[in-house]
Amino acid sequence: MNVLVIGNGGREHAIAWKLLQSPRVNKVFCVPGNGGTATLPNCFNLAMSVTDFEGIARFAQVQGCPFVVVGPEMPLAMGISDYLQERGVPVFGPSQAGAQIEASKAWAKTLMVEAGIPTATSVTFGRQESQAAKEYVQRIGAPIVVKADGLAAGKGVTVAQTIEEAYAAIDEIASGRFQDAGETLVVEEFLTGQEVSVLALCDGKTVVPLLPAQDHKPIGEGDTGANTGGMGVYAPTPVLSEAGMTQVQKDILEPTLAALQERGIDYRGILYAGLMVTKSGEIKVLEFNCRFGDPETQAVLPLLQTPLDTLLQACIDQTLAEQPPLDWHPGAAVCVVMASGGYPGDYEKGKGITGLTEAQETGAIVFHAGTQLKQEQLLTSGGRVLGVTAVADSFPAAIADAYGAVNKIDFEKAYFRSDIGYRIR
Template identity: 65%
Template sequence: MKVLVVGNGGREHALAWKLLQSKVVTQVFCVPGNGGTASLEGCRNLPLNVDDFEGIARFAQVQNTGLIVVGPELPLALGITDYLRQEGLTVFGPTQAGAQIESSKAWAKTLMQAVGIPTAAAAVFTEPASAWDYVQREGVPIVIKADGLAAGKGVTVATTLETAQTAIQEAFQGKFGLAGNTLVIESCLTGEEVSVLALTDGLTIRPLVAAQDYKRIGEQDTGANTGGMGAYAPAPLVTPTLMQRIQEQILEPAIAALRDRQIDYRGVLYAGLMITPQGDPQVIEFNCRFGDPETQVILPLLEGPLEPLLLACAQQQLQQQPEIVWKPEQAACVVLAVEGYPDAYRKGQVITGIPEATDLGALVFHGGTQMKPDKLIADGGRVLGVTATGATFDQAIAHAYAAANCIHFEGKYYRRDIGHRLLQPIA
C-alpha cells in the first residue's frame, strides 16, 4: 500500500519512518517533507504546499494511494479532509468541523462546558477593554489564549497584571494575526502537564501512551512558549487508574459531544491535560492532530505497525482492531533549535554529525531541515529531534543527550533539563 503524509516537521518524519516499518506499506510520499524524509528509504518528497488540496488529490489518485495521513493542524482547519474525501480518498484526520476543537479555543471551551468535561473556568473576549476589566477583577495568575491557531505560541501564563495587559494588547494589535482577534481568558490551573493522544474513528477512542513535553524555551520551564523543546514517554504520572479516568471523563465524552453535533471525527484527539495536586485531570486544550515532539517518543514505543490503526480509524473500524501493544521501554527526545527561536532566527546553517548520532542508536527526526545536493541545512526554528529509548528513563535520557552532542550547526540551542521531572538536570 502507498501512503501519503501531509506536513514537513519532525512529527511527519516520525510518521513516515514508522509507516515504512510495515510489511504492507511499499511507499510513503511526503508533502512537502524535509531533509529527513528526503533521505528516508522508501520515502519521496513532493514539491506541493499543504494547502494545495487539488494537487494532493490528483497525485494521490494517480498513484492509487491507499491512505492519506494529515500531520499539521492548519490544513485540517482549512478543510483538507473534506476535500480529499469528496475526491474518493481515504484520509486519517478530522474534518474542518472537527478541527474546530483546536482551531477555535472558544468553540472547544463551549463544547467542554456543555458536557461537563473538567476544564478551567473561562470567558471569551473580542475587544481589549472588556478583557482587561475581566483580568483586573479576576487577578493573577491568569491564562490568556489567542482563540485561533498560533503555532503553539499564542498562550501567555501571566503572573503579573502588567504581563497580562501586554498580552492582551499584543494579541489585539495583531501579534498572532487573525488568531488573536478573539481571546479566551481562563483561570490558571496548577499541577503537572501531560499529553494524552488518542486514536479515534468517531465511535471508538483508544489512548496511546501518555507523554510529557517541554513547551518553554528556557530551562526549568522559563521563557517563551514554543512548539515543544523535548518530551518523554510513557509518563509515569499517568497510572492505569488515572488513564481510565481520562478515558471516561474526558476522551469518551468529547467524542460523544462531537457526534451529537453531527461531526464525523476520525483521527487523533490530543488532550493537553493538567493533573492537579489532588490527582484530578483537567483539560488545558484539545488538539486535532499528532503532537510534536510527543509523536517522536510515542511511535518508537509502538510494538506493531502503525498503518492498520490509522486505516481502521479512517474506515471507522477501530473497534475491530486488537489492543495496542507497547514495548517495555522508555523514550526521550531532545529538540535541537536555532538560536533566537521562537523569535527571529537565521536559516541556512550546515548540519553535521547525524551519522555519528545514529551510530549511537538514536533516532534523529528532522524538523526544519532541507537537503541540498551536497549538504543538509537548517530551514526552521526547531531543526532536529533526537530520540533514544532505553530500559530506564536514565538510559534513554543519557543516550538522547549523548547523541545530541554529536550533532553540530551554528547557533545550536537545546534545553539541558529534558526529563528533570524524573531525575536531576543533565549537566
C-alpha cells in the same frame, strides 16, 4: 501500498518512519517533507504546498494511495479532509468541523462545558473588547492565562504571572499579530500541576488512547522563559497512572467523542488532549488538538509495536473497536529538541548540520523538523531543527542515550535544553 503524508516537521518524519516499518507499506510520499524525509529510504518529497488540495488529491488518486495522513492542524482547519473525501480519497484527519476543537479555543471550551468535561474556567472576548478583557483580569488577578482563539503556531498562549503581563498579552492579540487567530481571545483560569499529553486514535465511534507523554514547552531550563512548540518530551510519563488513564478515558475522551457525535461530527483522526494533573490529583483539560502532537509523536511512535498503517486504516474504516489491544515496547523514550539560536524569536537559517551519522550510530533516532537538503548538504531551515530520540529500558538510560547523541550533532548557534526529563531523573 503507497501512503501520502502531509507536512514538513518532525512529527511527519516520525509518521513516515513508522509507516515504513510495516511490511505492507512500500513507499511514503511527503508534501512537502524536509531534509530527513528526503534521505529516508523509500520516502520521497513532493514539491507541493500543504494547501494545494487539488494537487494532493490528484497525486493520491494517480498513486492509488489507500489513505492520506494529514500532520499539521492548518490544512485540517482549512478543510483538506472534506476536500479529499469528496473526491474519493480516504484521509486520516478530522473534517473542518471536527478540527474546530483546535482551531477555535472558544468553540472547544463551549463543547467541554456543555459536555461536563473538567476544564479551567474561562471567558471569551472579541478583539475590540480588550478593555473588558483587562477589567476581567484585574478582577480575577494573576497568574492567569491569555490565549488567542485560533491557530497561532503554538505561540498564541501566554501564562501571565502578573497583571501587567496579561495586559501585554491582550494588547499583542488585539494588535493583529496573530491575524485571524486573534479575532477573539480567551482569558482562562491558571491551573497548577503537571501537564500531560494524551494522543488518542478515534474512528468516530471508538476512541483509544496512546501512551501518555510529557512535553517541555518553555525555552529555558527548569521550564522557564517563553513558550515554544516544544523543546523535548518523554513517554510514557509516570504522572498518569493506569487508574489516571482510565479516568481520562471515562471522564474526558469518551464524553468528548459523544459531544462531537451530538453535533453531527464524524471525527476520524487523532484526538489530542492537553491535560493538567493538579496537585490534588484532579485531571483537567487545558486544550484539545486535532492532530498528532509535535514533539510527542517523536517519543510515542518509537514505542509503538502495532503497525501504524493498520491503526490508521482502522480509524478510516471505523473498525477500531475490532482491533486487538495496542502492543508497546517496554521501557521509555526521550526526545530532545535541537533548535536554532534565537528561537522562538528571530533566528538564522541555512546553517550546515554535521554529526548526524555519528549520532545515529549510537542507536538514537534523529527526526528532522526544520531542515532542508540542498546540494547533498543538510541545512537548518526552521526554529526547531531536530528531535533526537532514544529508547531504553529506563528513563535514566534513555535520557543519557538521547544526550549522548545530541552531543554528536553540531550546527552554528545550536540550542537545546539540558534538562529534558528533569522531573523523573
